[in-house]
Amino acid sequence: MPEHTNRTAVVTGATSGLGLEAAAQLADAGYASVIITARTEGKAEAALAKLRAGRTADVFQALTVDLDDLASVASAADVLAARDGQIDVLLLNAGIAPTNRVRKTADGIEATTAATLTGHHVLTMRLLEAGLLSDRARIIIAGSEAARGDFPMFKPIDIDNLAAEDFDGDLETAIEALMRMQAPIKYHPNNQYATVKMFAVWWAAELAKKLPRGMTVNVVSPGSTPATNGARNAPFLMRWVIVPIVKLIPGMSHTVSDGAGRYLQATKFGPERTGQFLASKPKKGTGPLHTIEMEHFDNPAAQQALWNVTTKITGGVGYPA
């Protein structure tokens, strides 16, 4: 029997890959309402059609959100506020793989940062401020093994070194330069991705300190899941050489169902598990979820600085206000 009747989940970036599959798994787990987000009406309709096919009960609704556009995020939060009932699971899944060239939003935020962090920050803060998350809400943001720094070709920035060398020791200025990809930072697609996923870990650690008791926030990596749409913007080598090789080597990747299953697992964590980063065990990209504890994640000054910068560059949207 499904366990979660009457519960509502919101899944961002559910037009393909892990988000689409997670929405399906939430419905199959008995969620009474699964609200997916898509960047356009057309993508929303296509995703809804896939989700509804073969299912008798229709629990799906769609919301148009472009996380690159903070006004669009605020409008989506207003739409959610206008409906009855609270949200039990907020799955902040949307994200993009490293892109060949730097791309920035109209607000001057680097695209990987916008899709993973700043858009999700605004959405989460608005929902919290409006009291739309239930007392035991589970907030889950997509992480990546790349943030660990032990995965080939991906290195998150050493923020203390960067700040000391180029920003007179000022963590906030260093973080903002990374988020806006400003000189003297040099763009390296994979390292920017790893850095932004490390930012997600700091963000969750800081938000966990602020949430009311009972509500949790965790970062969950879906693990190495090459059969999504994720590599479509990736540099040539990643898309046409690395990803196909990863698909072929046993143990180097798992299915989209396995990847999304990790999110589902995290929806069932108790209230004591919050502010954590869960991913494959060190040096692995698949297998059971482990709590990752590494020195570069446990950096309270960086967590606070990241929070302050995220709040500042999203126009002062923080929590509590």
Ligand SMILES: NC(=O)c1ccc[n+]([C@@H]2O[C@H](COP(=O)([O-])OP(=O)(O)OC[C@H]3O[C@@H](n4cnc5c(N)ncnc54)[C@H](OP(=O)(O)O)[C@@H]3O)[C@@H](O)[C@H]2O)c1
């Ligand atoms: N696949 C993996 O091996 C892997 C490993 C670790 C972590 N992850 C993480 O898992 C998450 C899902 O990735 P995936 O592999 O399933 O990729 P995917 O198939 O490309 O799905 C990404 C989803 O995010 C949406 N999205 C991207 N940027 C957005 C924006 N600015 N505003 C709104 N929606 C946006 C996409 O919408 P559009 O269709 O409109 O672009 C799509 O629905 C990402 O956060 C990724 O970093 C993936």
